[in-house]
Amino acid sequence: MKQRLAAIGxxxxxxxxxxxxxxxxxxSGELNTGARLPTEQExxxxxxxxxxxxxxxxxxxxxxxxxxxxxxxxxxxxxxEQRAAIRIDREALKDTHNMERLFELRCxxxxxxxxxxxxxxxxxxxxxxxxxxxxxxxxxRWEEGSIDADLLFHxxxxxxxGNSYIHTFISFVCEQIRxxxxxxxxxxxxxxxxxxxxxxHVRIYDALVxxxxxxxxxxxxxxxxxxxxxxxxxxPLSKTGGAK
Amino acid sequence: MKQRLAAIGxxxxxxxxxxxxxxxxxxSGELNTGARLPTEQExxxxxxxxxxxxxxxxxxxxxxxxxxxxxxxxxxxxxxEQRAAIRIDREALKDTHNMERLFELRCxxxxxxxxxxxxxxxxxxxxxxxxxxxxxxxxxRWEEGSIDADLLFHxxxxxxxGNSYIHTFISFVCEQIRxxxxxxxxxxxxxxxxxxxxxxHVRIYDALVxxxxxxxxxxxxxxxxxxxxxxxxxxPLSKTGGAK
DNA sequence: CAAGTTAAGTTGTAGGATGATATGTATCAC
DNA sequence: GTGATACATATCATCCTACAACTTAACTTG
Numbered sequence: 415m416k417q418r419l420a421a422i423g424x425x426x427x428x429x430x431x432x433x434x435x436x437x438x439x440x441x442s443g444e445l446n447t448g449a450r451l452p453t454e455q456e457x458x459x460x461x462x463x464x465x466x467x468x469x470x471x472x473x474x475x476x477x478x479x480x481x482x483x484x485x486x487x488x489x490x491x492x493x494x495e496q497r498a499a500i501r502i503d504r505e506a507l508k509d510t511h512n513m514e515r516l517f518e519l520r521c522x523x524x525x526x527x528x529x530x531x532x533x534x535x536x537x538x539x540x541x542x543x544x545x546x547x548x549x550x551x552x553x554x555r556w557e558e559g560s561i562d563a564d565l566l567f568h569x570x571x572x573x574x575x576g577n578s579y580i581h582t583f584i585s586f587v588c589e590q591i592r593x594x595x596x597x598x599x600x601x602x603x604x605x606x607x608x609x610x611x612x613x614x615h616v617r618i619y620d621a622l623v624x625x626x627x628x629x630x631x632x633x634x635x636x637x638x639x640x641x642x643x644x645x646x647x648x649x650p651l652s653k654t655g656g657a658k
Numbered sequence: 659m660k661q662r663l664a665a666i667g668x669x670x671x672x673x674x675x676x677x678x679x680x681x682x683x684x685x686s687g688e689l690n691t692g693a694r695l696p697t698e699q700e701x702x703x704x705x706x707x708x709x710x711x712x713x714x715x716x717x718x719x720x721x722x723x724x725x726x727x728x729x730x731x732x733x734x735x736x737x738x739e740q741r742a743a744i745r746i747d748r749e750a751l752k753d754t755h756n757m758e759r760l761f762e763l764r765c766x767x768x769x770x771x772x773x774x775x776x777x778x779x780x781x782x783x784x785x786x787x788x789x790x791x792x793x794x795x796x797x798x799r800w801e802e803g804s805i806d807a808d809l810l811f812h813x814x815x816x817x818x819x820g821n822s823y824i825h826t827f828i829s830f831v832c833e834q835i836r837x838x839x840x841x842x843x844x845x846x847x848x849x850x851x852x853x854x855x856x857x858x859h860v861r862i863y864d865a866l867v868x869x870x871x872x873x874x875x876x877x878x879x880x881x882x883x884x885x886x887x888x889x890x891x892x893x894p895l896s897k898t899g900g901a902k
Numbered sequence: 903c904a905a906g907t908t909a910a911g912t913t914g915t916a917g918g919a920t921g922a923t924a925t926g927t928a929t930c931a932c
Numbered sequence: 933g934t935g936a937t938a939c940a941t942a943t944c945a946t947c948c949t950a951c952a953a954c955t956t957a958a959c960t961t962g
Contacts, residue, residue, distance in 0.1 A: 428915075429717055453943065464916040466710060469945090473673055473714040474721040478743070485944045486923035495809070495833045499722070499745040500826060515821045518774075522824070526766045565739070577759045580766070582744060583827070589739045671945075697912060708947045713914090729913045730954035 428463050429470035435461075436471065440480060440491055451481065451489040500586075507594040508601075510647070516594060517642040517649055520587045521635060524568065527584060528618060528634035529627035531574040539574035540623060546570055547619055550610055560610055565592060567615060571622070571634075595645055614640055672707050673714035679705075680715065684724060684735055695725065695733040744830075751838040752845075754891070760838060761886040761893055764831045765879060768812065771828060772862060772878035773871035775818040783818035784867060790814055791863055794854055804854055809836060811859060815866070815878075839889055858884055 439445045451457070454472070458465045472489060475481045479498030483489040506512050531539070549563035565588050572584040614637035621630035642649045683689045695701070698716070702709045716733060719725045723742035727733040750756050775783070793807035809832050816828040858881035865874035886893045 430721075433721070455943085458916095466713075466915065466917085469710075470714055470717040473717050477674070477677070477718040477721065477745075483944065484924080486925075486942075488943065495829065495836075497830065497833075498748070499743045500830050501743040502823075504742070512823075515823045518821055519823045519827065522767060522770045526770065530762075577762055579746075579756075579759045579763045583763065585739070586741065586744050589741070592739070673945095699912085710946065710948085716913095727913065728955085730911080730956080732912065 428461075428467045429474070432457070432461055432463065432468060432471035433474045436475060437480065440475075445491050447491050447493045449491045451491070453488060502590050504593070507590060508597045510598065513591065513594045513598065513645075514642070514647045514649070516587060516591050517638065517647050520584070520591060521638045521642075521649060523580070523584050523587060524572070524638060525631045525635040527572055527575050527580050528622070529631040530577070530580075531571050532622050532625050532627040532630040534576050535574040535622055535625075539570065540619075543567060543570045543574065543619060543622065547612075547615055550612065550615070561592065564610055564615075565589070571618070574622070598645065611637070611640055611644070672705075672711045673718065676701070676705055676707065676712060676715035677718045680719060681724065684719075689735050691735050691737045693735045695735070697732060746834050748837070751834060752841045754842065757835065757838040757842065757889070758886075758891045758893070760831060760835050761882065761891050764828070764835060765882045765886075765893060767824070767828050767831060768816070768882060769875045769879040771816055771819050771821075771824050772866070773875040774821070774824075775815050776866050776869055776871040776874040778820050779818040779866055779869075783814065784863075787811060787814045787818065787863060787866065791856075791859055794856065794859070805836065808854055808859075809833070815862070818866070842889065855881070855884055855888070 436445075436451070445451065451472075452460065454465050454468045457468045461468070472481065472483060476483060476489075477499070478501060479492055479496050481489050482492050535543075546563050546567035550560045550567070565585075568588055569581065569585050572581040575581070614633065617633040618630060618637060621633050639649050680689075680695070689695065695716075696704065698709050698712045701712045705712070716725065716727060720727060720733075721743070722745065723736060723740045725733050726736050779787075790807050790811035794804045794811070809829075812832055813825065813829050816825040819825070858877065861877040862874060862881060865877050883893050
């Protein structure tokens with residue numbers, strides 16, 4: 415559990431740096447859609463690295479659907495719509511404003527998913543959700559274990575929708591927020607003692623047990639807005655005061 | 659030595675295949691979190707490929723935050739929470755059931771985002787949305803240009819929320835659906851003539867102009883459900899009949 | 903026994919060689 | 933001159949070997 419931090423402080427390898435450079439060039443529009451990249455040889459000379467390194471960098475971009483390499487011709491920049499992956503820049507997570515955007519996206523995803531889960535959850539779903547709830551029950555402060563339990567709680571609800579894509583997306587967004595908060599706490603120790611509001615979680619769980627989609631959605635929305643507030647993010651959602 | 663793959667006109671490269679294999683092993687749990695991967699040499703022998711190919715495959719998985727490689731030690735499987743990217747398997751898009759799931763996710767994302775856009779859109783947003791609307795206006799059938807205009811319409815609305823993450827996610831999901839439909843049309847020519855319902859788009863646009871979030875959300879929800887139906891997908895959403 | 907040294911194993915990088923594929927060019931028959 | 937075929941070139945795909953950097957464990961030595 416504790417080697418999580420080791421992973422965050424990733425060592426920059428040469429392929430990663432080359433990929434980041436090319437990626438920025440594409441994002442910034444210096445390499446437009448359809449443009450042909452320099453040959454591997456040219457790139458290896460330009461960066462002063464071996465062709466192997468360039469190939470590993472290109473392999474990354476290719477996996478993301480950013481470029482397409484054709485044997486005998488070259489590598490070309492693909493249209494932004496053809497990306498096969500969503501990738502969120504770690505650096506961007508350190509910006510509080512981005513945290514606000516992430517919370518907003520999370521709220522949209524989770525509120526309605528909670529409503530879906532309320533109508534589709536089976537008994538085993540309720541059991542695993544309850545188990546996660548119990549794990550964070552006793553805690554009043556945000557410690558590692560409680561955060562894990564909190565995220566597990568949300569993931570299990572997402573899983574109860576029966577839609578694997580919803581589960582994937584919610585898990586992803588939640589983890590980005592977790593890391594964003596982690597960065598925020600490093601620079602601002604004030605956030606060090608942020609409580610988890612167990613009551614909000616219980617209300618969500620109760621609505622799921624009752625099979626009441628509207629109550630589940632309202633409870634989830636209130637919870638996420640509350641959670642955002644507790645880390646210093648005000649959510650300017652249109653539905654904040656909606657009577658549900 | 660083993661050029662069995664080379665003969666086929668493969669779009670699939672060897673690194674991609676190795677990455678897919680390892681990725682499946684990790685997803686299926688055969689390689690648990692924290693487990694160490696075989697050495698590059700062992701993998702290259704196992705798959706009958708060069709170490710270079712293995713390295714390119716590992717570079718992919720590493721970029722996704724799936725594994726972490728440490729010099730002198732080995733490569734280790736990271737926790738699912740540490741994934742830095744969402745990637746949707748192209749093969750999965752060919753399954754109609756997955757298309758249903760994607761539409762469901764899209765509905766969740768776009769409905770509420772439309773409400774947000776209604777309260778935040780500026781004049782320039784409305785202009786670009788209108789431009790996209792005009793581009794598909796004359797067409798009654800789904801042709802490539804109209805599909806592009808349709809997707810642009812939705813992307814511009816997402817952009818009007820002012821939340822770049824929402825824009826990214828919606829663009830991504832829409833593109834996955836486009837490709838999923840593309841596959842479906844290849845195998846089932848019945849879907850060849852599916853009309854775009856311009857009226858539904860106009861209603862969304864009008865609600866955005868009026869700045870009415872609830873009307874925008876309802877119109878968007880109705881549109882996506884309609885669009886799903888027109889390609890043969892029934893959306894079992896909880897709010898389908900909601901009185902708005 | 904403790905501390906430093908060495909050796910082996912693994913990933914990171916370099917560089918060259920060969921096969922596969924697309925494109926342009928030159929040659930040759932007519 | 934025109935068209936088709938063969939050749940040459942450029943580029944990516946893959947393979948191979950070698951060495952550097954790093955980690956671990958065994959070994960040596962005082």
